[in-house]
Amino acid sequence: MRDYVGAIDQGTTSSRFIVFDGEGGVVGVAQREHEQIYPGPGMVEHDPLEIWRNTRAVIIDGLAAAGISLHRLAAVGITNQRETTVLWDRHTGEPVHNALVWQDTRVNDLVAAYGRDGGKDQLRARTGLPLASYFSGLKLRWLLDHVPDARARAEAGDLLFGNIDAWLMWRLTGGPEGGLHVTDVTNASRTQLMNLATLDWDLDILRLFDIPAAVLPRIVSSSAVYAEARIPELRDIPLAGILGDQQAALFGQACLAPGDIKNTYGTGCFMLMNTGGQPVQSRSGLLTTVAHRLGEEPPVYALEGSIAVTGALVQWLRDNLGLINRSEEIEALARSVPDNGDVYFVPAFSGLYAPHWREDARGVIAGLTRFASKGHLARAALEATAFQTWDVLQAMRADSGLAVTSLRADGGMVANELLMQFQADLLGAEVVLPTVTETTALGAAYAAGLAVGFWRTPADIVANWRADRVFQPRMPVAERTRLLGRWSKAVERSFGWVEG
Numbered sequence: 001m002r003d004y005v006g007a008i009d010q011g012t013t014s015s016r017f018i019v020f021d022g023e024g025g026v027v028g029v030a031q032r033e034h035e036q037i038y039p040g041p042g043m044v045e046h047d048p049l050e051i052w053r054n055t056r057a058v059i060i061d062g063l064a065a066a067g068i069s070l071h072r073l074a075a076v077g078i079t080n081q082r083e084t085t086v087l088w089d090r091h092t093g094e095p096v097h098n099a100l101v102w103q104d105t106r107v108n109d110l111v112a113a114y115g116r117d118g119g120k121d122q123l124r125a126r127t128g129l130p131l132a133s134y135f136s137g138l139k140l141r142w143l144l145d146h147v148p149d150a151r152a153r154a155e156a157g158d159l160l161f162g163n164i165d166a167w168l169m170w171r172l173t174g175g176p177e178g179g180l181h182v183t184d185v186t187n188a189s190r191t192q193l194m195n196l197a198t199l200d201w202d203l204d205i206l207r208l209f210d211i212p213a214a215v216l217p218r219i220v221s222s223s224a225v226y227a228e229a230r231i232p233e234l235r236d237i238p239l240a241g242i243l244g245d246q247q248a249a250l251f252g253q254a255c256l257a258p259g260d261i262k263n264t265y266g267t268g269c270f271m272l273m274n275t276g277g278q279p280v281q282s283r284s285g286l287l288t289t290v291a292h293r294l295g296e297e298p299p300v301y302a303l304e305g306s307i308a309v310t311g312a313l314v315q316w317l318r319d320n321l322g323l324i325n326r327s328e329e330i331e332a333l334a335r336s337v338p339d340n341g342d343v344y345f346v347p348a349f350s351g352l353y354a355p356h357w358r359e360d361a362r363g364v365i366a367g368l369t370r371f372a373s374k375g376h377l378a379r380a381a382l383e384a385t386a387f388q389t390w391d392v393l394q395a396m397r398a399d400s401g402l403a404v405t406s407l408r409a410d411g412g413m414v415a416n417e418l419l420m421q422f423q424a425d426l427l428g429a430e431v432v433l434p435t436v437t438e439t440t441a442l443g444a445a446y447a448a449g450l451a452v453g454f455w456r457t458p459a460d461i462v463a464n465w466r467a468d469r470v471f472q473p474r475m476p477v478a479e480r481t482r483l484l485g486r487w488s489k490a491v492e493r494s495f496g497w498v499e500g
């Protein structure tokens with residue numbers, strides 16, 4: 001009996017395989033971290049082959065953890081870190097370079113050059129995205145310009161480009177032996193090469209960025225039977241859903257109606273609001289993106305506030321400063337002091353994303369005095385996540401005209417109760433955690449399960465969603481206003497550090 005659905009969740013820090021039952025409950029999980037490669041300031045790379053090996057390994061371990069055989073899976077979905085850019089040889093399957101991770105800022109100069117040439121507004125209107133180093137189009141351009149022979153090989157049709165979804169799908173379906181080269185529309189909407197109105201590659205932008213069309217995958221819907229897997233670990237199982245991880249979390253959080261909103265607290269934070277069948281152009285520094293497209297149905301769009309560094313700052317305190325040994329220890333350290341001691345941390349490691357879009361910003365710790373301690377730094381680091389989320393929620397409120405008094409939350413950082421309470425306090429809105437916090441993988445499982453009829457309609461998703469914990473705002477307004485004023489001052493201090 002095929003009574004489970006699997007999801008590959010390939011994130012920035014780790015790869016997971018999760019098995020879900022019909023109620024959306026987690027039956028088994030396996031996870032492996034991969035190396036973060038930092039070749040220089042502002043550069044972040046992953047080894048695509050390591051990610052592929054880890055993906056295969058977690059499939060085996062995840063099925064074992066669930067205690068089921070492969071044949072119990074009705075379908076498998078894929079969800080992935082978005083924008084991270086892979087370019088590989090279609091004959092050998094070898095990447096021509098490490099993947100350029102979404103946080104990588106090495107295309108700053110290209111961004112500045114295109115910015116000077118004008119056309120920024122056109123790009124935003126067509127793709128929903130501001131000109132920024134975050135997206136994959138210019139990362140691909142960098143690889144074509146810097147890897148010896150890459151451009152000629154790409155033009156000859158020997159190289160394939162993809163975000164991690166396309167890379168995994170091609171590998172899962174046979175790689176050099178006829179692998180399927182596709183990407184879903186949510187991932188494609190993050191390349192800055194796709195036209196939001198046509199949902200196809202925009203030939204003018206390809207020309208502008210000097211990208212040969214031959215490298216690009218075919219754009220497919222987020223929920224359809226694309227192919228059956230050809231690797232032994234998943235032999236013959238239908239691959240039936242693909243969603244970028246933040247769109248997957250929106251889907252897994254059952255945010256299926258216009259105005260529904262969630263925030264995912266992981267390496268970065270990503271707040272998405274479902275805006276229904278029409279793309280809404282932001283006037284407040286948010287992105288317009290595709291939320292999902294089920295089969296041949298019309299697409300659903302979202303507004304997104306992307307924050308580059310939230311959990312990554314906790315990792316930085318752990319790995320670069322040695323302030324803690326494990327991420328979760330930050331809560332106890334932050335609780336060792338009653339407040340932030342007037343210390344503010346703006347983690348603009350990759351510039352600042354939404355709503356500022358400042359490539360020229362770099363990290364700042366403001367308000368230091370001789371009094372500041374490890375505890376204050378830990379607290380300021382956690383609060384930075386909440387402050388950045390406030391900036392983005394204000395933009396959402398402005399663009400949507402909605403008050404937003406309740407926010408669904410998920411991701412690794414929601415385990416931190418200090419952060420969740422502070423977040424509710426700062427937003428003046430309740431923060432709601434669902435019973436299943438693996439919403440990203442769940443969203444991909446839903447997309448795959450809907451395609452094969454395991455779930456019948458999206459209403460099944462809504463029926464499965466349940467609130468677990470709710471954090472209510474309790475902070476006096478005057479205190480919130482004081483803190484936000486200090487934060488805004490600190491953010492201004494981060495601007496203009498590098499050319500941008």
Ligand SMILES: Nc1ncnc2c1ncn2[C@@H]1O[C@H](COP(=O)(O)OP(=O)(O)O)[C@@H](O)[C@H]1O
Nearest residue numbers: 011012013266267311312314327328411412416
């Ligand atoms: N208790 C915690 N407090 C604060 N941060 C945490 C905690 N647990 C995990 N994190 C952070 O959450 C992130 C991992 O969350 P996850 O959703 O798995 O990330 P991703 O999908 O981006 O790989 C890491 O950056 C880690 O530092």
Ligand SMILES: O=P(O)(O)OC[C@H](O)CO
Nearest residue numbers: 011012081082266267268
């Ligand atoms: O893998 P995550 O959860 O850090 O998400 C990364 C985003 O998709 C980047 O846009």
